[in-house]
């Protein structure tokens with residue numbers, strides 16, 4: 414079966430956060446603006462998912478969903494097929510999204526003012542859910558070693574506070590696209606054991622991994638520490654079902670799982686939404702071929718974005734992504750300050766991207782570009798970026814010039 418990822422899908426006017434919420438969230442409101450921010454894709458879901466939804470819709474009766482465990486079996490089967498990890502379906506607790514799952518974990522296993530360790534820059538949802546729950550974030554900056562992030566355990570050991578209870582580990586990492594190695598994951602698990610920390614492994618990007626890399630499930634790599642490991646995952650990122658907003662929290666330890674289940678029940682979340690369950694189960698059962706076709710398409714987009722940005726914007730440094738469809742580009746070498754960079758991207762190129770600062774310390778000079786879109790649209794975005802930075806490429810700007818031709822421009826430049 415072939416899948417057409419080039420098929421354009423007009424998402425404007427569809428309650429799409431990415432397209433209809435772009436102006437509000439990124440400040441980029443031009444009628445022809447291109448959305449490259451929030452992490453969902455512009456592709457239709459796998460045909461098997463569309464079919465399952467149609468069948469459900471056509472039935473016309475949308476009563477309460479019977480949670481008979483088939484959803485958990487489908488997730489466990491997927492994890493076994495794709496990652497060699499087969500959790501007991503009984504250990505998987507459905508939650509209304511991975512971020513809500515993280516919130517419930519915080520409520521079950523920490524107290525207000527406790528600290529949660531995050532390796533920054535990191536997915537901004539971590540910060541939001543930690544602070545919304547009255548916990549404190551401990552940002553441990555990643556070390557950028559020749560364009561590749563690594564965790565700094567020495568730094569963490571010396572800065573860890575006695576209030577630290579939990580680590581939110583993003584695997585693969587967003588942003589930066591690292592696929593962590595066995596040694597790195599084991600070192601983290603051992604660190605958590607030595608410091609009595611709960612290791613929460615957010616593996617929502619587990620399937621979006623490129624040639625030459627293999628995602629390793631934290632619990633599978635460090636099974637002797639399973640009593641302090643929780644895995645959070647979902648079908649929603651892999652199959653572009655973000656709006657279904659359902660995922661699984663996998664807790665092998667019986668006592669911990671019961672504690673977590675109580676928080677879920679207390680919040681009235683034990684009853685599950687019909688359509689979300691149908692969509693995500695169909696994806697896990699029948700989505701293999703679609704994903705196998707999607708990955709090379711995304712990989713070509715990844716390479717195109719990195720090559721064109723590095724060539725068209727002197728001094729920019731796209732990080733080499735081992736996973737995810739979220740291009741992560743450092744603009745510190747361009748000589749422009751971040752305000753000028755964002756002005757060019759948002760106002761000149763009319764691209765709604767994600768500013769790096771929201772990913773925490775270490776992200777300030779970076780911008781994240783979601784490239785999970787039709788190739789033609791990506792090329793259009795890259796052409797616009799070339800144009801928006803063309804004066805840099807031509808070396809036309811001299812120190813003291815403003816960043817754009819507008820007479821009112823107050824943005825000074827710091828390069829010659």
Ligand SMILES: Cc1ncc(COP(=O)(O)O)c(C=O)c1O
Nearest residue numbers: 452510511512513536587615617
């Ligand atoms: C690492 C990570 N976790 C969680 C999420 C969101 O999960 P959900 O939509 O299920 O809350 C994202 C979305 O980009 C993410 O990158």
